[in-house]
Amino acid sequence: MPEGYLTDFPVISTAENPVWYNMMSSNYGNNVEQRRNRYMYWDGTALAADKIDAGITAEMQQDKYMWRLEQAPGTNDDTHKYVYLVSKVDNQQISFSNDAGVNNPPVTMSAQGIQLKMGTSQELKDLAKFTNEIPVPGQHYLENESVSPTISLLNISGTYGLIWFNAYASTTKSSGWFFYPAVSSGVEIVKNDILNAYPSPFNNQIQIDSKLRNLEKVEVYNIQGAKVLSVSINPYKLNTSDLVPGLYMVKAYADGNVYSTKLMKATAN
Structure with a gap:
């Protein structure tokens, strides 16, 4: 896994003073190599992920890989943050729509996104929401609480599409995200x-x-x-x-x- 990710919660920022991150999802334990080092992107049309094993360098950096966290209405504490996830491309936000009621529905983007609950992946491990993988400091989950009591987590599918993953006790995937301060030639x-x-x-x-x-x-x-x-x-x-x-x-x-x-x-x- 590329070095340089945060070991604590990422900073919540505003459009006036943004703090940008690259977000990487990586499953370990018994999971296949395909599910490692996947960086989420939104290019204004497609929401997906690229597998970049060496991490995103300044030369590779693009707006489509850059995300910031904006404060949502929920009350933060030491163990949880409530955020909107905003793209640098057009300020669109991670959203949810599942009119068809399908399992693990695709993630959508909209001008007004949904509130996401953020906590450590270790918390989900302690709650027995997944097995096998041992989380590391800096690995966080992002939960869509609008479908509670189902635990619906922001995740990446095996084909690199973004999905709301319905966690259950026997799953081997942690749905963990690593936040890397977005490196660039200085534009930030x-x-x-x-x-x-x-x-x-x-x-x-x-x-x-x-x-x-x-x-x-x-x-x-x-x-x-x-x-x-x-x-x-x-x-x-x-x-x-x-x-x-x-x-x-x-x-x-x-x-x-x-x-x-x-x-x-x-x-x-």
């Missing part, structure tokens, strides 16, 4: 509140200070964390006429850094 170095963008409040245009060199793209997020605008061609001027009045987070990507600030769109007279 966020420098908050030092982006010179104007005016504020703005109306139909945002201007980015031309002193920011090598500007690659600018993204605008609403207060709910959804990306509402992305400009990579002449990103120093943004047409914001389609945005509704309210508070926005503006992020500018340049030289491997992310610069951000908050701006208000004025209410139309």
